[in-house]
Amino acid sequence: MLINSNAISGNTYAISLTTWESLRQYLWSQKNVFEDWFDLNLTPSALLVSAYILPFRLTSITSKGFSLTSNLYMGYKNLADAEYQTPSGNKTHFNISSCYWLNRSSGDLVETEVASYTYLGNGYIDEFNELPTISSYRLFAPFFGYINIDFIEYIKGFQVKYFCDFSTGTLSINIYSNLGIPKTKFIEGKLIYTESREVGIPLIISGGDRGAMRDKQMGIVNTVGSTISGVGQAVAMLAPSLTAKGVGLGLSVLGMGVSATSSATSSKVSNTGSQTYVKHTTRNPSTGRQITAKTTSIDYSPSERSEERQYEGTRTFTNIGSSINSAVNSLHDLSQISANVQATNVFQVFDIWNSPMEMFIEKVTPTFAVDYQSLAEYSGRPARDVYKLEDLRGYVNVGMIHLNIDCTHSEIVEISELLESGVIINSNAPDIIVNPYEVTSTTSE
Amino acid sequence: MNITFYKNTDEVASFPKNLSDGYWVTGTLRSECDVLNPIIEFSGFNPALEYNYAYIEEFRRYYFITSSNAVRENITEITFHVDVLQTYANELLNHKAFINRATNVKNPYIIDDYAPLKPDYERSYIQILGDSGDKTLRKPTVSASATDETAMRVIITAAGTPHKE
Numbered sequence: 180m181l182i183n184s185n186a187i188s189g190n191t192y193a194i195s196l197t198t199w200e201s202l203r204q205y206l207w208s209q210k211n212v213f214e215d216w217f218d219l220n221l222t223p224s225a226l227l228v229s230a231y232i233l234p235f236r237l238t239s240i241t242s243k244g245f246s247l248t249s250n251l252y253m254g255y256k257n258l259a260d261a262e263y264q265t266p267s268g269n270k271t272h273f274n275i276s277s278c279y280w281l282n283r284s285s286g287d288l289v290e291t292e293v294a295s296y297t298y299l300g301n302g303y304i305d306e307f308n309e310l311p312t313i314s315s316y317r318l319f320a321p322f323f324g325y326i327n328i329d330f331i332e333y334i335k336g337f338q339v340k341y342f343c344d345f346s347t348g349t350l351s352i353n354i355y356s357n358l359g360i361p362k363t364k365f366i367e368g369k370l371i372y373t374e375s376r377e378v379g380i381p382l383i384i385s386g387g388d389r390g391a392m393r394d395k396q397m398g399i400v401n402t403v404g405s406t407i408s409g410v411g412q413a414v415a416m417l418a419p420s421l422t423a424k425g426v427g428l429g430l431s432v433l434g435m436g437v438s439a440t441s442s443a444t445s446s447k448v449s450n451t452g453s454q455t456y457v458k459h460t461t462r463n464p465s466t467g468r469q470i471t472a473k474t475t476s477i478d479y480s481p482s483e484r485s486e487e488r489q490y491e492g493t494r495t496f497t498n499i500g501s502s503i504n505s506a507v508n509s510l511h512d513l514s515q516i517s518a519n520v521q522a523t524n525v526f527q528v529f530d531i532w533n534s535p536m537e538m539f540i541e542k543v544t545p546t547f548a549v550d551y552q553s554l555a556e557y558s559g560r561p562a563r564d565v566y567k568l569e570d571l572r573g574y575v576n577v578g579m580i581h582l583n584i585d586c587t588h589s590e591i592v593e594i595s596e597l598l599e600s601g602v603i604i605n606s607n608a609p610d611i612i613v614n615p616y617e618v619t620s621t622t623s624e
Numbered sequence: 625m626n627i628t629f630y631k632n633t634d635e636v637a638s639f640p641k642n643l644s645d646g647y648w649v650t651g652t653l654r655s656e657c658d659v660l661n662p663i664i665e666f667s668g669f670n671p672a673l674e675y676n677y678a679y680i681e682e683f684r685r686y687y688f689i690t691s692s693n694a695v696r697e698n699i700t701e702i703t704f705h706v707d708v709l710q711t712y713a714n715e716l717l718n719h720k721a722f723i724n725r726a727t728n729v730k731n732p733y734i735i736d737d738y739a740p741l742k743p744d745y746e747r748s749y750i751q752i753l754g755d756s757g758d759k760t761l762r763k764p765t766v767s768a769s770a771t772d773e774t775a776m777r778v779i780i781t782a783a784g785t786p787h788k789e
Binding site: 537538539540541542546547548549551554555556558559560561562563564565566567568569571572573574575576577578579580581582583584586587589590593594597598600601602603604605606608609610611612 | 634635637638639640641642660706708709711712715716717718719720721722723724725726727728729730731734735736737738739740741742746747748749
């Protein structure tokens with residue numbers, strides 16, 4: 180099939196989405212590989228494009244069974260299936276689901292939009308120290324960490340929504356501004372923040388080069404079967420078992436089993452006559468080179484480790500000298516790709532839900548380095564507004580006054596000079612009055 | 625001429641002043657006199673020895689005693705200066721003015737640059753619980769246990785044709 184493409188580099192090509200659809204049709208329309216699976220004698224893992232575990236449950240999903248064959252049942256029922264909206268009918272497609280809103284309140288995934296977190300802020304600024312230049316307002320959102328919230332959005336309130344495309348394990352967070360009146364009703368405004376992140380933890384099925392791994396695996400099985408036919412039934416049973424169950428899956432299981440061994444380290448055992456040798460190879464993580472660290476007899480001593488061998492694993496072999504161990508060691512080599520994914524990683528992600536969504540407000544509050552009450556008695560507080568003088572008490576500094584008093588000009592001048600330089604008014608005015616046009620609070624210093 | 629003397633302890637630039645212990649004297653004005661800065665001679669009485677403030681009824685003004693000079697025996701010359709704030713206190717109190725600073729006024733939108741400041745760090749958490757329009761929101765519950773291996777969490781994507789029922 181010749182497709183219209185542009186070469187980018189090497190074997191990488193750029194094609195259009197239309198061409199991609201044609202290519203996909205071509206690739207997958209030849210046979211129903213589900214039904215012809217065993218006839219093709221391929222690795223079952225090749226059928227699985229991806230597999231990962233999500234840190235939340237899936238509910239309200241159409242129940243459809245998923246199986247490779249009618250007699251080999253895999254996985255659970257109720258797995259998501261074929262929610263992908265194809266542009267036109269009669270197309271072979273992968274199992275892709277549409278996007279769903281994530282109902283954070285129950286930790287489940289449902290079809291309808293449920294998850295929304297509305298925070299209506301204070302609605303007003305009552306302290307000068309809430310100025311954004313000296314304060315930070317951050318939202319902690321599970322899976323996304325801290326997100327800076329604009330001060331104005333914090334004041335007005337905002338809404339947080341999650342949605343998840345679980346065909347790709349991608350979780351997105353959208354934060355909307357509030358167009359409603361503060362402290363009354365949330366009216367969804369513009370999208371002020373969005374981010375997507377993969378939260379599905381990949382479950383390794385097989386390596387990237389499944390064909391090479393299969394060939395190598397089959398070669399091992401054949402070699403083992405031909406050379407150690409007299410050793411015992413174990414290997415003889417191993418070969419058909421691997422053939423039937425599929426190399427990829429078999430390797431994955433093995434990989435998990437040796438997870439305690441460094442993935443960059445391998446050891447091979449060979450038997451030469453009566454002497455048993457262990458060939459140690461290791462990978463230097465700084466250089467990425469796989470090197471032969473040492474070939475030793477079985478009495479290998481950890482104290483002999485070189486700098487390169489410090490990354491060597493600690494796996495031991497109990498049946499050195501037997502051919503079956505050669506097979507096991509080879510399998511170990513092949514299984515190194517899967518040693519990093521362990522159940523504990525997944526469970527740590529689950530724990531994220533236990534972290535509540537919350538605003539983390541950090542204010543750098545300017546506080547007076549002096550006795551401000553005394554200072555205010557002597558020099559007053561900043562007012563910058565129009566007041567009637569009989570409402571004032573104590574020190575008063577007048578910025579501007581229009582005097583309408585029946586007196587001499589020199590007296591008018593003197594009065595103005597006195598008021599603008601500061602006077603003491605002995606009145607019965609209240610102790611503290613706030614800005615008469617913005618009565619918000621009477622917080623003390 | 626009627627003059628009432630007082631002992632004033634309030635600040636000069638203050639009004640209305642708390643005046644008490646008035647001492648009333650009467651006399652005759654024998655020469656020209658500046659109303660705003662009168663200079664008056666007193667015979668046999670030096671008011672500056674006990675008083676520092678006065679009200680001259682004929683001038684309808686309050687005065688500070690600014691100085692006293694012994695002119696000759698038993699004659700003291702007192703210099704006054706009008707206290708415009710006290711004299712026109714009632715009129716002034718009814719005036720409105722643009723106030724820069726005042727002791728009993730607080731405008732929270734203005735940083736007081738008179739006072740030195742120091743930073744005080746404050747950290748607070750506001751938990752966002754759910755959607756009900758205010759801070760009293762639903763608390764999220766995590767029903768998916770970390771160890772629940774039967775929950776639907778594993779997603780696999782398979783190649784090939786869709787599964788047929």
